Amino acid sequence: MSKMNDKLLIDVGSTYFKVSTPTSIEQHLRDFNKDIYDDLTHKCGNTIKNYEKDDVYICSSANGGLSTLIIGLTNSFSLKYAKNIAFNSGINIIETVMYQNIEEYSVPSDVIDVVIIVGGINSNSNIFGEDLYSYLDKLNYSNVVYVGSEGQAPALQERIENLVILPNIIDEKLHIVEENLKVYLTNLYQEDIEGKEDIKHLYDITSNQIYSTPYIVNKTLPMINTKFSVVDPYILIDIGGATTDIHYSKDLVDDNIVTENEYDRLVFKKLGVYKSRESLIFAAQNNEFVYELLTHLKVTENIFQDQSEKATKVLMQLAIFLVLCKMSHYKQAYINLKLLSINSIVFTGGITKVLSSGEIEDIISFFYKKILNSNHNPATVLDSNYDIWTLGAKGN
Numbered sequence: 001m002s003k004m005n006d007k008l009l010i011d012v013g014s015t016y017f018k019v020s021t022p023t024s025i026e027q028h029l030r031d032f033n034k035d036i037y038d039d040l041t042h043k044c045g046n047t048i049k050n051y052e053k054d055d056v057y058i059c060s061s062a063n064g065g066l067s068t069l070i071i072g073l074t075n076s077f078s079l080k081y082a083k084n085i086a087f088n089s090g091i092n093i094i095e096t097v098m099y100q101n102i103e104e105y106s107v108p109s110d111v112i113d114v115v116i117i118v119g120g121i122n123s124n125s126n127i128f129g130e131d132l133y134s135y136l137d138k139l140n141y142s143n144v145v146y147v148g149s150e151g152q153a154p155a156l157q158e159r160i161e162n163l164v165i166l167p168n169i170i171d172e173k174l175h176i177v178e179e180n181l182k183v184y185l186t187n188l189y190q191e192d193i194e195g196k197e198d199i200k201h202l203y204d205i206t207s208n209q210i211y212s213t214p215y216i217v218n219k220t221l222p223m224i225n226t227k228f229s230v231v232d233p234y235i236l237i238d239i240g241g242a243t244t245d246i247h248y249s250k251d252l253v254d255d256n257i258v259t260e261n262e263y264d265r266l267v268f269k270k271l272g273v274y275k276s277r278e279s280l281i282f283a284a285q286n287n288e289f290v291y292e293l294l295t296h297l298k299v300t301e302n303i304f305q306d307q308s309e310k311a312t313k314v315l316m317q318l319a320i321f322l323v324l325c326k327m328s329h330y331k332q333a334y335i336n337l338k339l340l341s342i343n344s345i346v347f348t349g350g351i352t353k354v355l356s357s358g359e360i361e362d363i364i365s366f367f368y369k370k371i372l373n374s375n376h377n378p379a380t381v382l383d384s385n386y387d388i389w390t391l392g393a394k395g396n
Contacts (some may be wrong), residue, residue: 008051009393011213012036012060013240016350019044020390035199056206057393060199061213061240066113067191069095073119073127078148079178081169082118088218088263089185096252102135114188118148122168125151133159143188147181154187183258185216214245218265220392221247227387231379234344237323237335239316252337277315284318285362287319289370293321296366316354319362324367340376348383357382
C-alpha cells in the first residue's frame with residue numbers, strides 16, 4: 001500500500017511530462033540530454049517515492065507511438081475497419097494500400113512498426129498473390145499481422161516470415177470484429193516501450209502496463225460530461241508536440257461502423273508544434289488560405305523562422321485551422337465530420353498552456369467563415385488542468 005493510499009498518474013509526452021497526485025498536478029519540460037527515467041526521477045523523485053509500484057500508472061506518447069501500414073482489399077470494409085481499430089488502439093497510420101493497385105504504390109522509406117494485412121470474409125481464398133510478397137520484400141518493417149479471410153491464412157503463413165495470424169476483423173455479416181487486433185496492437189505498444197532504452201526503465205517505478213496516451217484519452221470520452229459542460233455532439237482536439245489527435249462522436253459521420261465504441265480517433269502525425277514543427281509549417285505553406293489567416297493574425301510568413309513565444313502561438317493556431325480543414329470537405333481525409341453540427345469543441349494537451357480561449361475562438365470563427373461559409377459558432381472548452389487525462393488514467 002502506498003503511503004498516500006491512492007494513485008500516482010504519470011504522462012510522458014514528446015515535449016513535457018506530467019505527474020498527478022490526488023492533490024496536485026506538476027508539469028515539466030523534458031530535458032532531452034537525459035533519458036526519460038533519469039529526467040523524471042530527478043524532477044519528481046520526492047513525489048514518486050511516496051508510492052508503491054502497484055499504485056503508479058503511466059501512459060506515454062513519447063516518440064510519436066507506433067506506426068502502421070495497412071494493406072486491404074476495399075475502402076468500404078477491410079481498410080476502413082483496420083484503420084478504425086488502429087486509430088482507437090493509439091497507433092499512427094502512415095500509409096494505406098489498396099491491394100488491387102499495390103504495384104502503383106511507392107514503398108515508404110520509414111521503418112514501419114507493424115504491417116496489417118486484411119481482406120475478405122472467411123469463405124474466400126486465393127485473395128493475395130505474388131505482388132503482395134514482392135511489395136513486402138521491399139518494405140522495412142518490424143512486425144506483420146494478418147486479420148483477413150481464414151481461407152487465405154495458410155498460404156500467407158507459408159510465405160511471410162514471422163506472420164502473426166489473428167481472427168478475421170470482418171464477420172460473415174460484414175460487421176467489424178475489433179477486440180483481437182486491438183489487444184494485439186495495444187500489447188505491441190507495450191513491447192515497443194519495453195524495448196526503448198529511454199522508456200523501459202519506467203517499469204522500475206510501476207508494475208502496471210504502460211498504455212499510449214491517446215488510448216487513455218479516448219477512454220475518457222464517455223465520461224467527459226462529469227468534468228465539463230459539453231454539449232453533444234462534440235469533438236476533442238489534442239494538440240501536442242509531435243502529433244494532433246481528433247476524438248469524435250460517431251454521430252458526426254454518415255458512414256458509421258457497427259462497433260462497441262461510441263467515439264473514434266484520428267491522428268495527424270505531422271501536425272505537432274515542436275517535434276514535427278517543420279512538417280506543420282510545410283502543411284501550412286501548402287494551404288491556400290493560410291496566408292490570409294496569417295494576415296488576419298497580423299503576422300507574416302517570417303513567423304515560420306521565428307522561435308519566439310509568439311511564433312509558438314501562431315503555430316498552435318495554424319494547427320487548429322489545418323486539422324479542421326482536414327476534417328472538412330475542403331480536404332478529403334479518412335472521414336469528413338459534420339462540422340456544422342458540432343456544438344462543442346474541447347481542447348486538451350499543450351495547447352491549453354499556450355493559447356487563450358479568445359485566441360482559439362478567433363481561429364475557429366475564421367475557419368467556419370472561410371472554409372464552410374458559415375457563422376456557426378461551437379462553444380470552446382479548454383481542459384486547462386488535464387482533467388481528461390487524469391479521468392482516463394484513474395479509470396484504467
